[in-house]
Amino acid sequence: xxxxxxxxxxxxxxxxxxxxxxxxxxxxxxxxxxxxxxxxxxxxxxxxxxxxxxxxxxxxxxxxxxxxxxxxxxxxxxxxxxxxxxxxxxxxxxxxxxxxxxxxxxxxxxxxxxxxxxxxxxxxxxxxxxxxxxxxxxxxxxxxxxxxxxxxxxxxxxxxxxxxxxxxxxxxxxxxxxxxxxxxxxxxxxxxxxxxxxxxxxxxxxxxxxxxxxxxxxxxxxxxxxxxxxxxxxxxxxxxxxxxxxxxxxxxxxxxxxxxxxxxxxxxxxxxxxxxxxxxxxxxxxxxxxxxxxxxxxxxxxxxxxxxxxxxxxxxxxxxxxxxxxxxxxxxxxxxxxxxxxxxxxxxxxxxxxxxxxxxxxxxxxxxxxxxxxxxxxxxxxxxxxxxxxxxx
Amino acid sequence: xxxxxxxxxxxxxxxxxxxxxxxxxxxxxxxxxxxxxxxxxxxxxxxxxxxxxxxxxxxxxxxxxxxxxxxxxxxxxxxxxxxxxxxxxxxxxxxxxxxxxxxxxxxxxxxxxxxxxxxxxxxxxxxxxxxxxxxxxxxxxxxxxxxxxxxxxxxxxxxxxxxxxxxxxxxxxxxxxxxxxxxxxxxxxxxxxxxxxxxxxxxxxxxxxxxxxxxxxxxxxxxxxxxxxxxxxxxxxxxxxxxxxxxxxxxxxxxxxxxxxxxxxxxxxxxxxxxxxxxxxxxxxxxxxxxxx
Numbered sequence: 279x280x281x282x283x284x285x286x287x288x289x290x291x292x293x294x295x296x297x298x299x300x301x302x303x304x305x306x307x308x309x310x311x312x313x314x315x316x317x318x319x320x321x322x323x324x325x326x327x328x329x330x331x332x333x334x335x336x337x338x339x340x341x342x343x344x345x346x347x348x349x350x351x352x353x354x355x356x357x358x359x360x361x362x363x364x365x366x367x368x369x370x371x372x373x374x375x376x377x378x379x380x381x382x383x384x385x386x387x388x389x390x391x392x393x394x395x396x397x398x399x400x401x402x403x404x405x406x407x408x409x410x411x412x413x414x415x416x417x418x419x420x421x422x423x424x425x426x427x428x429x430x431x432x433x434x435x436x437x438x439x440x441x442x443x444x445x446x447x448x449x450x451x452x453x454x455x456x457x458x459x460x461x462x463x464x465x466x467x468x469x470x471x472x473x474x475x476x477x478x479x480x481x482x483x484x485x486x487x488x489x490x491x492x493x494x495x496x497x498x499x500x501x502x503x504x505x506x507x508x509x510x511x512x513x514x515x516x517x518x519x520x521x522x523x524x525x526x527x528x529x530x531x532x533x534x535x536x537x538x539x540x541x542x543x544x545x546x547x548x549x550x551x552x553x554x555x556x557x558x559x560x561x562x563x564x565x566x567x568x569x570x571x572x573x574x575x576x577x578x579x580x581x582x583x584x585x586x587x588x589x590x591x592x593x594x595x596x597x598x599x600x601x602x603x604x605x606x607x608x609x610x611x612x613x614x615x616x617x618x619x620x621x622x623x624x625x626x627x628x629x630x631x632x633x634x635x636x637x638x639x640x641x642x643x644x645x646x647x648x649x650x651x652x653x654x655x656x657x658x659x660x661x662x663x664x665x666x667x668x669x670x671x
Numbered sequence: 672x673x674x675x676x677x678x679x680x681x682x683x684x685x686x687x688x689x690x691x692x693x694x695x696x697x698x699x700x701x702x703x704x705x706x707x708x709x710x711x712x713x714x715x716x717x718x719x720x721x722x723x724x725x726x727x728x729x730x731x732x733x734x735x736x737x738x739x740x741x742x743x744x745x746x747x748x749x750x751x752x753x754x755x756x757x758x759x760x761x762x763x764x765x766x767x768x769x770x771x772x773x774x775x776x777x778x779x780x781x782x783x784x785x786x787x788x789x790x791x792x793x794x795x796x797x798x799x800x801x802x803x804x805x806x807x808x809x810x811x812x813x814x815x816x817x818x819x820x821x822x823x824x825x826x827x828x829x830x831x832x833x834x835x836x837x838x839x840x841x842x843x844x845x846x847x848x849x850x851x852x853x854x855x856x857x858x859x860x861x862x863x864x865x866x867x868x869x870x871x872x873x874x875x876x877x878x879x880x881x882x883x884x885x886x887x888x889x890x891x892x893x894x895x896x897x898x899x900x901x902x903x904x905x906x907x908x909x910x911x912x913x914x915x916x917x918x919x920x921x922x923x924x925x926x927x928x929x930x931x932x933x934x935x936x937x938x939x940x941x942x943x944x945x946x947x948x949x950x951x952x953x954x955x956x957x958x959x960x961x962x963x964x
Contacts, residue, residue, distance in 0.1 A: 323782045323783065323786040324782050324786050324887075324888060324889065327786060458934070484933040485932075485933045485934040485936075486933065487893075487936070487937050489890065489893035490936075491685055491688070491880070491883060491884045492681045492682075492684070492685045492883075492924075492925065494677055494678060494680075494681035494925060494928075494929070495678060495681070495925055495927075495928030495929040495933055495936065496928065496933050498674055498677060498678070498929055499928075499929065499933065502674075514791050514885070515791050515884070515885045515887070518791070518793070518885055519884065519885075523681075526802050526809070526811050527677070527802075527809065528802075528809070547793050548791055548793045548885055549793075550793050550794075550795060550796060550882075551796075
């Protein structure tokens with residue numbers, strides 16, 4: 279039998295083949311009829327592993343849940359991890375490997391800020407959707423890159439929250455102690471701008487190096503300035519050294535941290551001096567502590583999936599971010615493309631997530647989707663408590 | 672006066688730790704003529720050995736001290752046998768690069784073993800964390816313990832080099848390697864001992880520093896650079912010079928932070944070193960005396 283196809287019919291057939299979901303899946307990297315390959319980068323080793331590996335563990339637990347329920351429109355989520363070692367060059371390499379070698383559909387992750395910031399250009403050029411989990415550097419999302427969204431707080435949002443918290447507690451003499459490396463500068467500059475905008479003149483402005491082993495000089499200068507609140511733009515190590523020396527020299531102001539020191543229980547251990555952290559308050563990206571009954575479900579899932587691990591706030595970062603990505607993937611529908619995912623990410627409004635301080639809202643103009651820092655405190659030898667949530671505009 | 676005394680005490684304590692790192696560098700340099708760029712990483716690695724002994728296994732602090740110093744000594748010997756001996760007959764650049772390589776190996780190994788156990792690991796204080804008043808001056812027992820320990824270690828090693836046979840052999844080799852060979856001293860064994868002793872000193876310094884700081888795999892470099900600065904200031908071949916250099920770096924750092932600006936803490940010691948080296952290029956107490964011709 280001879281079959282004759284007219285030119286029109288042939289065109290229709292070709293178009294149908296090209297635009298069928300199956301064909302679309304084949305054209306989109308990391309996408310098949312049964313799977314969506316998602317890449318994740320961050321530190322898997324070194325001190326930054328908290329923001330990388332632990333956050334990825336949280337992401338993976340959410341993906342497991344989704345897969346157990348049948349996946350997204352019949353597609354199972356598959357997570358591919360790469361170690362950026364908290365290093366800018368490492369992050370660029372990790373992202374290139376995920377995009378071009380592993381052929382992932384989208385990215386979720388980013389732990390250390392400077393590393394993620396360095397990878398921004400590569401991700402932007404490749405036009406791959408990326409949802410930031412932990413990195414806070416303003417430059418990652420400001421000015422907005424078309425495909426990059428963040429569920430992490432940003433350094434400007436945290437700086438505004440720190441100033442607001444200090445003023446809310448009635449502090450009259452505010453001082454700053456900061457690191458001035460690229461991580462510190464990314465927070466220090468917006469912090470000073472916010473203080474200026476609020477008309478606050480700081481009584482002292484001290485610097486510490488990330489490897490400092492002694493803070494006697496800084497503490498004495500702040501004590502002489504009679505500061506009643508100290509905003510700390512420090513990593514846990516210099517912050518612990520500062521807090522120890524402050525206790526030693528009888529200087530007991532309100533100590534205001536940020537997500538770099540986001541675990542008050544770990545910080546109490548690091549300081550190691552009873553009572554020294556009694557007036558320490560810090561920011562968390564999530565509104566629950568790991569001991570909160572509200573996250574019991576996630577504790578069980580994380581601890582079952584990763585035996586030996588205890589649920590941490592860093593797992594919760596990943597859980598929250600993964601829930602947002604899953605929602606956007608669902609909304610993008612069965613004919614999934616990277617373009618549709620980006621569109622849906624930009625259209626998420628007031629989306630309730632299990633762990634964040636407020637519902638998530640992203641827009642085309644503003645890709646900073648989480649603007650609700652939670653304030654944590656820990657009484658000496660007591661549990662970690664959520665004090666309040668600051669909604670930053 | 673009170674401010675001065677606090678700054679001086681803090682500076683001396685930190686400086687004593689820099690001095691110990693510097694002594695380790697000088698011991699190796701005196702015997703082998705090379706700078707061990709892995710000294711900071713040996714310090715870090717031994718700190719983690721002490722942490723495992725004291726915190727993870729719950730053994731007493733003196734045992735952690737023994738574990739770190741003996742562990743450091745063995746590590747020094749093993750690395751000499753595995754990495755350095757084969758390169759001994761090549762030029763000195765090869766040996767120096769081998770120490771740089773060792774630094775990366777130790778850091779990578781520490782990241783694999785201890786990198787996932789916590790953000791920064793804390794080492795419990797060995798004395799009461801509460802400060803005590805001596806007259807008007809507030810003194811922290813932990814700082815005093817670290818300072819006393821550092822002084823004791825310096826004296827022990829000074830006695831070792833001055834009074835023991837092995838110490839004298841090491842000094843003889845450092846003074847004139849060819850003459851030492853002629854009188855039957857095995858240069859290779861002296862080199863091995865030097866690397867072992869240098870690493871043991873790094874271990875001792877790490878145990879003293881651990882309660883004052885936090886442990887993490889990347890901590891070695893900053894201690895190395897301060898210790899190296901102290902060794903250069905002291906003349907690179909003088910043990911007493913290393914002590915003086917370490918204390919000067921620590922005190923200047925502290926004073927600059929207290930009296931000028933905290934941003935000067937990192938810069939001030941190096942400015943002084945530049946000045947000293949312009950005036951006295953071989954360091955403050957170098958053993959390489961210049962001769963009139």
